[in-house]
Amino acid sequence: MTSAPPVLRLTNIEKIYQTKTIETVALNSVNLTVNRGEFVSIMGPSGCGKSTLLSLMGLLDEPTSGTIEVDGRAVTSYSDKELAGLRNLKIGFVFQSYHLINDLSVVDNVELPLLYRRGMGSKERRQRAIAALDKVGLSARTGHFPSQLSGGQRQRVAIARALAGGPEIILADEPTGNLDSVMGEEIIELLLELNREQGVTIVMVTHDLQQALKTQRVVRFFDGSQVG
């Protein structure tokens, strides 16, 4: 019997930003595996490469060298369209500053990942968006606009958007960074609940050690290298 491959595997990842005069090593020899159902925290000081790592895990950027595997498949040679399809199916993002589209209602924002799902009708999209909003406790706010919500509610909408497509992994980049401690706590509890009760794999970048310690594993970074 063979065990299922990890959701994400990064092998010998190096990311170098090069300008005409300066070469900046953002990540150096990173090896990281995220298993199905895990909740992993990534910690480290500002500028240590946490967000770069999350961008690479989210297939939003390409490593200078090394291999990224999603569900056991290396994505190195994937085209822009194939990567977009993979992001759509497998990955959900939660950003520090929510990145909701202010011109769209809450439910339209949550539907956004499903718009790029080929062959899905509008009725099903709407049902799935409402179900995702229900999971984050905002099913009563479907017709509201982001500007009518508090910071915590906006982040809940962002989490619902990340959940709507039924991804295998959620990548959260400092999801409580813009929230006060009470709201931040609510969001962490929500993510923990999603992980615990629905088995969603989560990788979260955070500065907050207390929050990180609630997750199953903490990975520490310093100056672009994994230190623990």
Add this chain to the structure above:
Amino acid sequence: MFLSYLKIAWKVLMRRKFFTFINLFGVSFTLMILLVVMAMFDHVVGPNTPAKRVNRMLFVNIIRHQRVDNHGWMNMPASIHFVDDYVRKMKTPEKVGITTAVSNATAFTKSKLLALDMAYTDGNFWQLMDFDFLGGRAFTGAEVQQAQHVCVLNEATARDYFGTTDVVGRTIEIDLKRYRVAGVVRNVSAAHVYAYADVWVPYTLSAQYFKDNRIEGEFMVVLLAPSVAAVPAVREEYRQLMRRVEIPNPKEVKALFSYADPITESFSRALLNHQDQTLDDDNIEAFYLIVSGLALLFMLLPALNLVNLNMTRILERSGEIGVRKAFGAAGSDLVSQFLVENVVLALVGGLLGLGLAAGALALVNEAHPIAYAHFELSWGVFAWGMLLTLVFGLMSGVYPAWKMSRLNPVAALRGGGEQK
């Protein structure tokens, strides 16, 4: 997805009202000018009364005489000898009609002098053209042969001279000659050079009507092909005919050139042919190329302005672009989205442009720049307008859309505009 694009497009338009106004103004003003020009062009060359069958007609305006010893060219309409001995013997046309350019004539009423434009025609002319008769009839071929003093008046002349249009059988005195009114027709636009006049009389009454063997005269020929498909055959027969024409004065004239052209080609040949050109090229491709080029050039400036505005707009929406990319939008999805937005904007501008063009044409019609001309937006012009709008929307949207699709999602999410 399309509905979602439309929703976003509408929201974006409403959010940036000034930007939207600039955009719409650029599109609608440009289209208004183009539509007005197209409506005028359609008025001149389209199937309008009385040349309703214009797509079956061929026109012979002039015969070009190339003089011996490089003494230049002489361009003159055809003589009756040329019409009788050559054109009327053609096999392929269903009908051959002749008319002249209008000449000045004068009539007096009890209180005023009427300056009239008079044309000389044959009987077939009235069967080729579809005039709207308010009363009476056209003069016949027999009346023309007998040089009877009959005439057809337009509505305005009938009213000015008699005070009514119910004047069939009455007599009008023009240039001291008396004519019996055979019929009265609705006014014809002076833009229809082959059909316009205030008064039409038999060509046999013309002072220029000589029966000698000269080729040059005063008559323009209109050939009616039996069908649209038969037009090229009629054209070809005329081309062959010109090769057989006997030059009556070979010591003065080296060669003769003349062509039977559809209406647009008759203009393109006249506009674009050089004086020394003897090739039988009607320049219609060049004409359409120049016209399309000018239209594109005219649209290019506002389109470039829109491109510039759109680029700014993209930077402002980089967060949205980043999110869309993160959640699975491929470059092609973003290109489609932005093009839909831009085409929607252009179509709104196009509809406004149509409204503005209708208003501008109403003002032009009010000013009467051309006698009896009434310019209007036909369905054909409307369709062209919408097509132009679409081209406009695509022209101003493709490059920004492509740039948008190339934004690096990580940089876009940070609010930057870094390209991949």
